[in-house]
Amino acid sequence: MEKRYRPVVGREMLFALENTPVDYVSKVDESLLQKFGLRKGDFNGTSDKDQVLGLEKELKDFEVECGGSAANVASGYSNLGLPAAFSGSIGNDSNGDLYKKSLIDSNVRPYLSVRDERNGVCHVLVTPDGERTFLVYMGASSDLKPEDVPKEAIAHSGFLHSTAYALDSISAALEKGIEYAKANNVLVSFDLASRKSIERHEKKLDDILSNTDILFVNREEADAFGFKKGDELKLIEYMTKHYGIALVAYKLREDGAIISSGHGNKTAMVMSYKVNVINTNGAGDGFAAGLLYGLTSNYDLFNSGKIATFYASRIIMQESSKISYKLFDIEGML
Numbered sequence: 001m002e003k004r005y006r007p008v009v010g011r012e013m014l015f016a017l018e019n020t021p022v023d024y025v026s027k028v029d030e031s032l033l034q035k036f037g038l039r040k041g042d043f044n045g046t047s048d049k050d051q052v053l054g055l056e057k058e059l060k061d062f063e064v065e066c067g068g069s070a071a072n073v074a075s076g077y078s079n080l081g082l083p084a085a086f087s088g089s090i091g092n093d094s095n096g097d098l099y100k101k102s103l104i105d106s107n108v109r110p111y112l113s114v115r116d117e118r119n120g121v122c123h124v125l126v127t128p129d130g131e132r133t134f135l136v137y138m139g140a141s142s143d144l145k146p147e148d149v150p151k152e153a154i155a156h157s158g159f160l161h162s163t164a165y166a167l168d169s170i171s172a173a174l175e176k177g178i179e180y181a182k183a184n185n186v187l188v189s190f191d192l193a194s195r196k197s198i199e200r201h202e203k204k205l206d207d208i209l210s211n212t213d214i215l216f217v218n219r220e221e222a223d224a225f226g227f228k229k230g231d232e233l234k235l236i237e238y239m240t241k242h243y244g245i246a247l248v249a250y251k252l253r254e255d256g257a258i259i260s261s262g263h264g265n266k267t268a269m270v271m272s273y274k275v276n277v278i279n280t281n282g283a284g285d286g287f288a289a290g291l292l293y294g295l296t297s298n299y300d301l302f303n304s305g306k307i308a309t310f311y312a313s314r315i316i317m318q319e320s321s322k323i324s325y326k327l328f329d330i331e332g333m334l
């Protein structure tokens with residue numbers, strides 16, 4: 001019997017679960033990186049609150065935006081006109097408040113647990129050469145516990161969506177969410193998110209992939225599994241046969257995407273849209289929102305993929321990675 005990749009009819013809600021960082025993008029001089037012991041271009045995770053507070057005192061000009069890949073997918077899905085919800089933990093500070101407001105403004109129903117801690121922040125420090133250095137303090141944002149995960153809301157959803165970023169610290173909560181999803185015919189949608197997350201969490205990932213129905217993967221992430229350029233169909237075969245995944249969406253940046261189901265029996269190649277690229281951050285989230293929207297709305301693989309690449313192309317034409325686009329004429333676009 002063919003595995004399912006469309007949600008149960010009548011259940012359109014996308015339920016996302018992940019961390020809740022607030023991103024601060026600042027233009028800085030290299031001397032500031034040295035002062036805080038940060039190597040240019042590195043992604044630095046820290047639990048040193050004083051280091052973050054010290055840095056924040058020095059930052060003057062910044063853009064603030066609520067981050068988190070899964071929440072961004074929920075926001076995109078909601079902007080496409082279908083219901084979305086999100087579960088995460090936030091801090092009892094202005095960043096936590098901002099995160100909640102951002103979900104509500106995007107029409108994503110919040111299921112948030114508030115912790116007596118600072119909300120997570122992701123400082124993106126842009127040096128004059130354009131390079132980005134990250135300092136991330138997760139704080140309250142990566143403290144979602146299994147008992148915080150809302151069983152009823154997930155049970156009535158079409159999809160549970162998360163990413164490998166969740167594996168660092170909220171994997172127990174994610175596993176609980178997956179347990180509720182599996183018990184209630186809710187499809188599990190999962191984005192491999194980053195090479196580092198894959199390398200760090202081999203065992204946890206194995207369990208999650210065994211329960212995944214829809215998988216999002218890019219070239220770098222496929223490489224972490226040992227599949228090089230040219231091995232796209234092998235990667236798809238591996239994911240569908242080894243883990244029993246019903247649908248694999250393999251994203252190929254400007255080359256579009258391959259969307260495959262039924263052990264590779266049904267495969268659609270989708271082109272990307274040629275646009276003026278401003279910032280590719282968030283392309284993957286826009287793609288996921290568009291694809292899940294297409295599957296829920298009963299479009300075939302090719303047209304679902306077209307909606308996905310079209311929606312991703314709108315995100316990369318803007319500076320922000322946040323999805324706020326609404327598409328009103330999807331039929332006209334196909």
Ligand SMILES: Nc1ncnc2c1ncn2[C@@H]1O[C@H](COP(=O)(O)OP(=O)(O)OP(=O)(O)O)[C@@H](O)[C@H]1O
Pocket residue numbers: 217218251252253254255256257271272273274275277280281282283284285287308309310312313316
């Ligand atoms: N330069 C580009 N030009 C046109 N479309 C693009 C470009 N980059 C990305 N896209 C679109 O976005 C989709 C997803 O992008 P990509 O393959 O980079 O995924 P990703 O690596 O997960 O993205 P992210 O960096 O957001 O995690 C692509 O399939 C394509 O449709």
Ligand SMILES: [Mg+2]
Pocket residue numbers: 193218284285
């Ligand atoms: Mg990605």
